[in-house]
Amino acid sequence: MIKFLLEKDTWQEVFDSLSKNKLRSILTMVGVWWGILLLIGLLGSAKGVENNFNTRFQNYATNSLFIFSGTTTIPFKGYQEGRRIKLKLDDVEKIKKNVIGVEYVLPSLRGQITASRKTLSGGFGLNGEFPFRDALAKKNLLWGRYINQNDINDRKKVIVISEDVYKQLFEKGEYPIGKLIKVDNLNFIVIGVFEVVNVGGPPIEADMPFTTFQQVYNRGNDIDVLTITGDADFDINQLDADVKLLLKNIHDIHPDDNRALNGFNLGDRFEQLTGFIVGMQFLTWFVGIATLIAGVFAIGGILLISVKERTKEIGIRRALGATPYLVKRQIIVEAVAISLISGLLGIISGGLILILVNKFVGQGEDAFMRNPSVSIGMVFFALLIVILLGTLIGLIPAFKATSVKPIDALREE
Amino acid sequence: MLKIHQLHKSYPIGDSSLHVLKGIDLSVKEGEMVAIMGSSGSGKSTLLNIIGMLDEADEGEYILDGLPIKDLTEKKAAVYRNKFLGFIFQSFNLINYKTALENVALPLYYQGMKRAERQELAMFHLEKVGLTDWAKHLPKELSGGQNQRVAIARALAANPKLLLADEPTGALDTKTSYEIMAFIQQLNDEGKTILMVTHEEDIANMCKRIVRLRDGIIMEDTKVTQVRAEQYV
Numbered sequence: 001m002i003k004f005l006l007e008k009d010t011w012q013e014v015f016d017s018l019s020k021n022k023l024r025s026i027l028t029m030v031g032v033w034w035g036i037l038l039l040i041g042l043l044g045s046a047k048g049v050e051n052n053f054n055t056r057f058q059n060y061a062t063n064s065l066f067i068f069s070g071t072t073t074i075p076f077k078g079y080q081e082g083r084r085i086k087l088k089l090d091d092v093e094k095i096k097k098n099v100i101g102v103e104y105v106l107p108s109l110r111g112q113i114t115a116s117r118k119t120l121s122g123g124f125g126l127n128g129e130f131p132f133r134d135a136l137a138k139k140n141l142l143w144g145r146y147i148n149q150n151d152i153n154d155r156k157k158v159i160v161i162s163e164d165v166y167k168q169l170f171e172k173g174e175y176p177i178g179k180l181i182k183v184d185n186l187n188f189i190v191i192g193v194f195e196v197v198n199v200g201g202p203p204i205e206a207d208m209p210f211t212t213f214q215q216v217y218n219r220g221n222d223i224d225v226l227t228i229t230g231d232a233d234f235d236i237n238q239l240d241a242d243v244k245l246l247l248k249n250i251h252d253i254h255p256d257d258n259r260a261l262n263g264f265n266l267g268d269r270f271e272q273l274t275g276f277i278v279g280m281q282f283l284t285w286f287v288g289i290a291t292l293i294a295g296v297f298a299i300g301g302i303l304l305i306s307v308k309e310r311t312k313e314i315g316i317r318r319a320l321g322a323t324p325y326l327v328k329r330q331i332i333v334e335a336v337a338i339s340l341i342s343g344l345l346g347i348i349s350g351g352l353i354l355i356l357v358n359k360f361v362g363q364g365e366d367a368f369m370r371n372p373s374v375s376i377g378m379v380f381f382a383l384l385i386v387i388l389l390g391t392l393i394g395l396i397p398a399f400k401a402t403s404v405k406p407i408d409a410l411r412e413e
Numbered sequence: 414m415l416k417i418h419q420l421h422k423s424y425p426i427g428d429s430s431l432h433v434l435k436g437i438d439l440s441v442k443e444g445e446m447v448a449i450m451g452s453s454g455s456g457k458s459t460l461l462n463i464i465g466m467l468d469e470a471d472e473g474e475y476i477l478d479g480l481p482i483k484d485l486t487e488k489k490a491a492v493y494r495n496k497f498l499g500f501i502f503q504s505f506n507l508i509n510y511k512t513a514l515e516n517v518a519l520p521l522y523y524q525g526m527k528r529a530e531r532q533e534l535a536m537f538h539l540e541k542v543g544l545t546d547w548a549k550h551l552p553k554e555l556s557g558g559q560n561q562r563v564a565i566a567r568a569l570a571a572n573p574k575l576l577l578a579d580e581p582t583g584a585l586d587t588k589t590s591y592e593i594m595a596f597i598q599q600l601n602d603e604g605k606t607i608l609m610v611t612h613e614e615d616i617a618n619m620c621k622r623i624v625r626l627r628d629g630i631i632m633e634d635t636k637v638t639q640v641r642a643e644q645y646v
Contacts (some may be wrong), residue, residue: 009528020510316506319467321495321523321571323488402487407467410506 004329013330014337021306028302029342031295032386036346037353039288039382040374044354046284048362048369050277055370063103063236064136064229065265067243068110076254085251085260089221094250099242101234106132107223109213115206117169117181124165124205126183127225128213136227142166144177144192151191151209157216159183160192160207183208186216226263236267292385296339300393303335307397314401315409328398335394336387343386347379414606415441415464415575420473422459433459434470435629441608446601446639448617449610451626457610458579460626464608465498465577466490478574495523499568503580505560507552513539513563514548520571538566542596558589565596569605576600578609582616588646594619595642615640 004010018025069085092105109128114121133139134146142163151158159181161169170176180187188208213219230239244261247253253260307314314327354372361368404412422434433456441447451457462468463475466482467490475482477497485493499520500506507516518535526534539548542562552560561581568576581597582590594616601607601621609620617623618640625633 009522016510312506313508316508317519317523318491319465319494319500319506320520320567321491323491323523325488326491326523405468407462410467410502 005333010333011337014334017310017334018338024302024306025338028299028338029345031298032292032339032342032390033295033346033349035288035292035295036343036382036386037350038291039284040347040350040379041353041357042284042288043281043378044350044372044374045357045369046277046280047374048354048357048372049280051370051372052368053273053277063232063234063267064227065236065240065243065263065267067226067228067247067261067263068224070259070262072253072257072260074254074257076257077252079252085253087223087226087247087251089223091223091226091247091250095226095228095243095246098246099239101230101239102243103229103231104132104136104227106130106136106227107210108133108225108227109210109217109219109222110224111213111217113183113206115165115169115181115183117179120169122165122168126205126213127207128210128219129207130210133207133227136229139192140195142193142195143175144190146192146194147207147209152211155211155215156209157186157188157212158191158209159188160194161190162194162196162205164196165205166193184216236265240265240268288382289385292382293389295342296386296389296393299335299339299390300396303331303338303394303397304400307331307401310401311404311409311412315404315406315412318406319410324402327402328395331398331401332391332394335397336390339386339390340383343383347382350374414443414445414478415439415608416474416476417464418474420460420463420470420475422456422463422468422470422472433629434463437473437629437631439624439631439634441606443606444601444604446598446607446621447609448620448623449608449626450612450614450617450623452612454628455626456629457626461577461579461608461610464575465500466494491523495520495571497574499571499573499576501561501564501568501576501578501581503583505552505557505564505584507560507563507567509552512549512551513544513555513566516552516563517567517570520567524571535566535570538570539563541569542566556589557585558592561585561589561593562596565593565600569600574606576605576607578607580611581609582611582613590616591642591645595646598639598642 067087069087072079072081072083072085075081087107089107092107095105096102107130111126111128112123113126114123116122129147130152131147131149139146139160144160146160147158150156161176161181166176169181170179176190176193179190181190182188226243228239228243230236240263245255247261248255248257251260314322317327318324354374357369357372362370362372417437417439420434420437421432423430423432425431437460449457449460459468463470466485469485477493480493482493508519511519514532514535517538518531521531521534536545536548539545542565544559544562544566547555547559552563555563576597578597582593585593597607597609598619607620609616611617618637619642620637621639622634622636624631
């Protein structure tokens, strides 16, 4: 059998019979080609989206949650509904002390500012942060450094800005570190510029030391956002519920009031997205394989017709000494060859499509996908399926071809 | 060379069956050239098909070159056909997408002969039928007579013991028919045993023996003086 596959004659026969009827061969190949193209295209795109999510999440501890205050919707303990909840700095210690599984609790302040420099200005979101922020949600700094403990202790008027802010306030290519910008009419020194990575919530555009923020905007002991991380093996949803319950107790919020404290946890989101990606991959395989099967069946159908068409030829071959085995083998090899060629074409064109997809939607910061690709293993797996299905489907016309007696086959016109 | 004893064959037609061959006795020696004649339905083609192992008898004995031909599997029949028999058909039965050379080489392919060797041998046979220059042409580019000569070359390629011809001139005009017959006679002169089905008297008279069939039995089996076909060409 191996020897048979390596012989030039075998392939000459296949080539002859396929090139004899080009239209038939091409139509046959379209089915499988399309199936493989879809499979490769979809799998590659799914991979691209997955890569994109992974890149966006890589800087975050996925067992973190964010809580920010909202407005009550249920009257409780003599308070009317519609009360604005204010989280306090001492909540941090209370959470650390009372909730099991908490690793870090980090308070932040949020505000809207107007920043300007020379003739340029813009409105931005501002955070008051501790240095530890950098450990929880890693900032990729393009220039300079992040806030440090000295900045906190001395309430320094320094600011770390995002790339977006830099673009608005600075000339292209200008070195920003050490330059002054005006934030709500006070001068701040730019100490760092970070890359924008956004995973939901309001865009973070500039960070200043927590203590500076407190003083400049006169925030007392208020805080706006709590970032909490859980111990590695601790269920983040449980932690989320525990922390909220505690805060509801402290701030006299009705236990069923879900609007008074807002927030989300990354574990949850990450799970949702991972689930979404897994679902997408499953769908991709399902659609791809189904299309492939349809394509291979089309090959089977067309080969069946072609065998019927070639009844006489097969009769002649048998009169000349072709054994039923040789006839069957020939037809199966034709089926496999046609599947394989169209499969390879599908892989090549699928790859080209992925290159195009990458070129048009895979570039830049906000790209929907990153490096859409399929692994060599998957390609081989797809080819294996094609060969297997091709062989199986080839059996039908092969047996059909030898089911006719040679004498009847010869009489066929 | 060939011995047939009390051969019977019937075909089912609906509920009843049609008895086509009703006890045929025939023996052919090496080097003979036999014409099997009869009107349509006389069973001459069925007889040739059974001899050609394309069909099987219901009853009776068939011995080819000392080998009893009975209860053959399809595989064995194919191997025997390839080894012992050469077929010449009325409608040539060439494979239309293969060149003359490839058609002639086909029986050799099924013998498992190597490509180069096969091509060389096929070329030799094409040369014998005078078609060297047409080796690379497809059947549709050749005339009827040329196609039949390709078919003859193909029948000869595997060097069979017995040549079976089913109305070899049936699709050709008179002049071409005689050319083909002259060629077949020449093969016979060289010692090939030839069995031919025909319904044309002039063609039958170019053989050395005529077997007449009617309603499934042999009516007449006579040796004749061979009319040479060359004189008409």
